[in-house]
Amino acid sequence: MASPAALRPSMGAIMQTCRSAVTAPKVAVAAVPVRALSTSAALLKRHKYPTARVTRDNSKKRGESAVHKSGTRWKLSVSDEPLPEPVPRDELPPIQVDEDHGLWDFFYDRETIAMEPTELAKHGRSWTVSELRKKSWDDLHKLWWVCVKERNRLATAEWERNKSKLGFGGAEASSRDRMVKITMRGIKHVLTERFYAWEDAVKLAEQDPEIDLSNPEKPYEPSTFLEEAEETAEASSSEAQPTTTEIDPTTIPSSKSQAEAPRL
Amino acid sequence: MASIAKTGAEALRNAPFKLGQKQIFLPNHVITFVRPLPKQPPNLATFVVPLEFNKLDLRDYLWNVYNVEVTGVRSFVNQRRHEKRHGDFGNWRRPKSQKMMIAELVKPFVWPKSLGEEAREGFDYKAFKAQEAARARHDHIMGLRSAGALPLPSQEPTQRDRQAIKKRQDKLLSGEETWTPGKVKSFLNSHVVPEEEGWAEVEEDVSLDAAAEAEATKEKKL
Numbered sequence: 001m002a003s004p005a006a007l008r009p010s011m012g013a014i015m016q017t018c019r020s021a022v023t024a025p026k027v028a029v030a031a032v033p034v035r036a037l038s039t040s041a042a043l044l045k046r047h048k049y050p051t052a053r054v055t056r057d058n059s060k061k062r063g064e065s066a067v068h069k070s071g072t073r074w075k076l077s078v079s080d081e082p083l084p085e086p087v088p089r090d091e092l093p094p095i096q097v098d099e100d101h102g103l104w105d106f107f108y109d110r111e112t113i114a115m116e117p118t119e120l121a122k123h124g125r126s127w128t129v130s131e132l133r134k135k136s137w138d139d140l141h142k143l144w145w146v147c148v149k150e151r152n153r154l155a156t157a158e159w160e161r162n163k164s165k166l167g168f169g170g171a172e173a174s175s176r177d178r179m180v181k182i183t184m185r186g187i188k189h190v191l192t193e194r195f196y197a198w199e200d201a202v203k204l205a206e207q208d209p210e211i212d213l214s215n216p217e218k219p220y221e222p223s224t225f226l227e228e229a230e231e232t233a234e235a236s237s238s239e240a241q242p243t244t245t246e247i248d249p250t251t252i253p254s255s256k257s258q259a260e261a262p263r264l
Numbered sequence: 265m266a267s268i269a270k271t272g273a274e275a276l277r278n279a280p281f282k283l284g285q286k287q288i289f290l291p292n293h294v295i296t297f298v299r300p301l302p303k304q305p306p307n308l309a310t311f312v313v314p315l316e317f318n319k320l321d322l323r324d325y326l327w328n329v330y331n332v333e334v335t336g337v338r339s340f341v342n343q344r345r346h347e348k349r350h351g352d353f354g355n356w357r358r359p360k361s362q363k364m365m366i367a368e369l370v371k372p373f374v375w376p377k378s379l380g381e382e383a384r385e386g387f388d389y390k391a392f393k394a395q396e397a398a399r400a401r402h403d404h405i406m407g408l409r410s411a412g413a414l415p416l417p418s419q420e421p422t423q424r425d426r427q428a429i430k431k432r433q434d435k436l437l438s439g440e441e442t443w444t445p446g447k448v449k450s451f452l453n454s455h456v457v458p459e460e461e462g463w464a465e466v467e468e469d470v471s472l473d474a475a476a477e478a479e480a481t482k483e484k485k486l
Contacts, residue, residue: 095306095374102330103309103373106297111376116386144290149329155296159312163299164378165396167387188290 105149106156114157117169126182132190140187147180147187154180280333284324293317295325298364299375306372315341315363322365336368428470 064070108115132140158173160166205211211219296312304310313322319337326332344359381389408414422430435441471477 089303095372097306097374098371101371101373102326102332103297103369105330112379112383113376114387117388118386141289145329148291148293152295152297155294155312156298159296159298161387165392166379167384167389167392169387184292191290 106153108153108157114161114166114169117172120157120169120172120176123176123179126179127186129186129189132186133193135190137191140190144184144187147184150180151177277331279327281323283327284320293325295322299378306374307369309367309369309373311365311367313339313363313365315361317363317365319365322367326367332367333370334367335370338366338368340364424472424474425470 063073104110107113127143132143135143154173154177158170161169161173202213205213205219210221210223212221213219293314298310298312300306300308300310311322317325319339322337322339323334326334340363342362342364344361346356346358348354349357405414432441436443
């Protein structure tokens, strides 16, 4: 039989006093109604008249006691299903990494990450500006992104080499990085040159009477005398050989007039 | 910076999130992919990013440049330790902080295991390790010196060659061995006399490098 103190601390105290005075019958103890998980009486409302002030008890945990193991004042939902046991980290199945995972691009080597300095030193020179001048914007843009990814790879390898204390190789990495940076500087150099050339061309075009920059659809309007000459040339050629389907190179109007025209 | 310009046909891919609208064609940023901490789950990838980067930048960068989808990004800034401008002298300054971001990946990524010491020969690990040890020793001595507690030579442990001399001395004094002095042609301008003419080695040959000797014996055993 549970001791009275376990049932309810206040009740236990009463029982002890009872026991000291008179020997309490055991039946009476068993007859005490056991209210699960609650030790204190419901909070009484002090005044019961209709207009009484509502006195809320702000303490939500009144009556709960850790010392007396009273528990909460309401039932908690607890399942008796056995909990799953955690699997140790070592026994977990290995995680399959996608072969095409984009993050592999951060590594030179999928096993060592950082290249050995002898391998790292095997690189060519940077692109020169004169080589880059011949390239289109698309090519330059692609090359820039190749450089960006190479620098990311280098930075990752350097971090790994330093943090894991792999050994020497910093000088080789920095010389490689310098080559990449020189290439990137060359790309910016070429693009700046092209921008200045474009600016100069716009200035020239503003002075040119044949070019109207305010008309984006047809900015180039050739002079009338040139048009007439071309028209007559075309007319004569079409009259001369109206039936031939094959184009005779001699009939093609000369590009002299175009060459004379001011160029953008 | 909101997004980074895409190259090629990859630009047509549909991102599962709203990509930034601002186009940046020639960025200078360097992103470092960092080895995760030992218990970090494989869906988290750590990066060192420029200070001006924000979470959306990294998300868009990984999507556009590396084709890596990310569901979330966490970021934090590491303050650097203050230092003197030129190492030992100069004014006190604090280097620029370091920003790190942890991306939550859709596809998990596991780093390869770190290289063992045997596999680091290509990086000249032996010399590197010796250099590190020497530097640590130097730092230790400098620390003692700055504290004014540099040990006296008598307080330092006895060298191996001195130990050998002491052993030899004890043997001679106890009469276990007898002293046979070597012949010397002249006292001041002395030359080494060949062994046939009666030169006797007084001291034993002792290797000063205990670690190297231990390794040599190990190899012999093998």
